[in-house]
Amino acid sequence: MLPVALDAMGGDKAPGEVVAGAQRAVAELGVPVVLVGPSAQLAPLAGELPVLEAGEVIAMDEDPAQGVRRKKDSSLVRAAEAVRDGKASAMVSAGNTGATMASALLRMGRIRGVSRPAIATPIPVPGSTPTILLDAGANAECQPEWLVQFAQMGSVYARERFGVAEPRVGLLSIGEEAAKGTPLVKETHQLLASAPGVRFVGNVEGRDIMSTDVDVVVTDGFTGNVVLKTMEGTVRRLIEALLTAFGSSPQAEAAAQQLLPALTPLYQSMDPDTYGGAMLLGVDGVCIISHGSSSARAILNAIAVAREMVEADLVGRLRAAVAQGA
């Protein structure tokens, strides 16, 4: 396969952890990777990995639209161009999320018929496949028709990535009743009830996202992003509070040691690094958006997901699903 274009400069731990993740992907998974970034800076780290030169970097806190417009030689823009030009099979970045979206959208373009791309994020569900939440932040304001496309694309993604044969799609609201919620929710509810390619199970609430009752949860990008960060924050506070309790006395510490074998799998299943990040669905190419704090392991997993989605021809399947729904 064509190499995965990895934004070597994206993320809080770039380029060190990012390049380390690429090296593990090559060694452990046999996936070809091309690092994108300033070759002078990457040379000492790259080893055998090829480097695609990009002289600029869009910072994590830089304005996304301005960054992409002004920095045409940035690692993000070059990575997206490599996919567009058929030099790479996919792009992966743990950098500025807005700039990653803008680069992918402007350079790869949208899949024909897609109104807006959406960020699809797997939400860990203890003991089960994750729930796909979308849009997790690409579009702060949405139209009902866009949410229907998100439902169609999210269903394809849940099927191809997590093997859910007929994904159940829920619409995020503040009650199960079709009459509850904002005008956006009410109108979307009506459209989803008869949308092709969507197994709509009705409105769901915040507490259902991390449950086994639903596989795909559709919402606007404002609500989705708030929900995602609320979950991350809640999990983190609870883990911190647990660790404080575990360290509160020598007895507690000893008991906690005994529990490690039972707690480690749970901890890992809740760790966002496990799923290697979110995917931008609707652009004409595979684009994986990793967490800003990605470790080498997270990058490894993101590259693995990129390969899997390329091999599954996810973009072709999304195209078909959206065309069917048009």
Next chain:
Amino acid sequence: MLPVALDAMGGDKAPGEVVAGAQRAVAELGVPVVLVGPSAQLAPLAGELPVLEAGEVIAMDEDPAQGVRRKKDSSLVRAAEAVRDGKASAMVSAGNTGATMASALLRMGRIRGVSRPAIATPIPVPGSTPTILLDAGANAECQPEWLVQFAQMGSVYARERFGVAEPRVGLLSIGEEAAKGTPLVKETHQLLASAPGVRFVGNVEGRDIMSTDVDVVVTDGFTGNVVLKTMEGTVRRLIEALLTAFGSSPQAEAAAQQLLPALTPLYQSMDPDTYGGAMLLGVDGVCIISHGSSSARAILNAIAVAREMVEADLVGRLRAAVAQGA
């Protein structure tokens, strides 16, 4: 003080647990309570407690507006009337949230100058005072000016109820930058920056709600309700997953036993029953909305909060804060 009017028929565990909570409030706190509901049904449970007759009950899943309009002799409507008529100092219900709001709004009316009442819910923060989240579901769609009033009222509430001298108020968004978010958020941000009676610390994200960085988080009722239920769901799933891990082997079980003294305070601090429910801010009387699943302990705590808010003249202070901001 005047008795607290308790909707004896509201909640999944009514009337048993609700009446038990009232009896504890009288015995342990010395707060006078009047049960509101069908006296024939309550007589065997009430003991020494006075009963205010109300022949009807609005069910948990009944349409709130219809329920309040049609059931003029319901326990909820009668409880709100008791406050209006100066026969009770406050109302408490664990019943249908929408109907509780509608009863309070229609019978007590709004505080002069308040555009819309909001549900203010304390969010547990491990090791600290809770964060007040509002609106947690009263108004699915909001105007910027309403959110400013929510900020003013939430600040008064954080001060009177949790003793936070100068509550820091955050506006829930998808990034700290003032330019991010929906038009509602952007416009509210501008208004909050110069709003009297509000110590505005800027936009906050979902992950900040359960942190010690902010005391009051303001948002529209759709987002607030989704966030609240997302947190509840996340905490519940994690606790379930922990209990599963604790029971996964005899060794783990024994170790978990050892950890109980360290974990119990954490568990209690995360339990919604601890705070006795949310408060409807902006109506002309004290109205406490408890969780539908309230235990006797939750009812006891809700009655304690009601007394505290009556004694602090919360309604008078809210009136002053809103008048200052007008």
